[in-house]
Amino acid sequence: MHSPPLEGITIETITTPRLTTRVRFCGPEDGTPVLFLHGNISSGAWFEEMMLALPPGLRGIAPDQRGYGGADPAAKIDATRGLGDLADDAIALLDHLGIERAHGVGHSLGGCVVWWLMRKYPARWITVTQIAPGSPYGFGGTKDANGTPCYDDFAGSGGGLISPLFLAQLQAGDRGTDSPFSPRKVLRAGIVRPPLILPREDAIVESILETHLGADAYPGDMTPSPNWPFVAPGVMGPNNALSPRYAGDVSELYRIEPKPPVLWLRGADDQTVADAGAADPATVGRMGLIPGWPGEEVYPAQPMIAQIRAVLGRYQQAGGRYAEVVIAECAHAPQLEKPAEVNAAFHAHLRSV
Helix, strand or coil: CCCCCCCCCEEEEEECCCCEEEEEEECCCCCEEEEEECCCCCCHHHHHHHHHCCCCCEEEEEECCCCCCCCCCCCCCEHHHCCHHHHHHHHHHHHHCCCCCEEEEEECHHHHHHHHHHHHCHHHEEEEEEECCCCCCCCCCECCCCCCECCCCCCCCCHHHCCHHHHHHHHHCCCCCCCCCCHHHHHHHHHCCCCCCCCCHHHHHHHHHCCCEECCCEECCEEECCCCCCEEECCECHHHHCCHHHCCCCCHHHHCCCCCCEEEEEECCCCCCCCCCCCCHHHHHHCCCCCCCCCCCCCCCCCHHHHHHHHHHHHHHCCCCEEEEEECCCCCCHHHHCHHHHHHHHHHHHHCC
């Protein structure tokens, strides 16, 4: 069930040569475009407030990415291309709309797509804003700031890591709070900082429930592994596309020209993208919830913040520029939790060019 948008947001179904999907718009049609790319288990709905707060003269554009929301469910993510499918979808949308250059904004998984867009299409971006982005090296199975894999088969990443209890509640369309694994409870406990209840929580829960499900969608397929935690990435779906196995050459970021300026916004209490995230296999294994954890030497928690900071530091050394803004008392959805603080930094970044 799709929730109606906030007043001032219009929705269109747009077909490009790559994808038919639902796209949210706001602002003047001739305004400078700002492309918003949402995260995992979400949709463009997560950006509506941020779009409405854009300064005059800017045009907000927020598509539902492949695999989510109003995107064509027949369009699948080939994880062996990494996030190439989602990046190419975004460029196809800009081309369809006649947009040569835009400001780019990514949240969580959408931020991982933006890393790809910077690497493959650097000339298309005026600025880049990353909100709680995933690591450029992907999610899971790496052990240091350089993205070194714990195992050659990248065990500990991909679609096999998603909780079957959470997946069952997604499949059941659970909108309640009885189960700790319901989308609403996961939102309250892990995505925003407790005890916050979002004003538009019902719409956000509906967007989570619109996630396309299946072995070729969310969570994707998996490959058994002899290495702890005994699952390696498969070849379909967003969680496999996020595996470091398919991250490609991150050092491309240091060689791109031009280098758009980057704003990195993150919540101080984010437990999803962190140096020892709550869902990291090592964190769970250390608690004894996944038997057989081989210890810190073999399988430490992925240092995602350290990885992002190291990559952006090298980006700056190569001639780019970036700023990191940490928002207090905020978790993984800063644009929803702390909109005033996010918009203050974001709008200043837009004005900087």
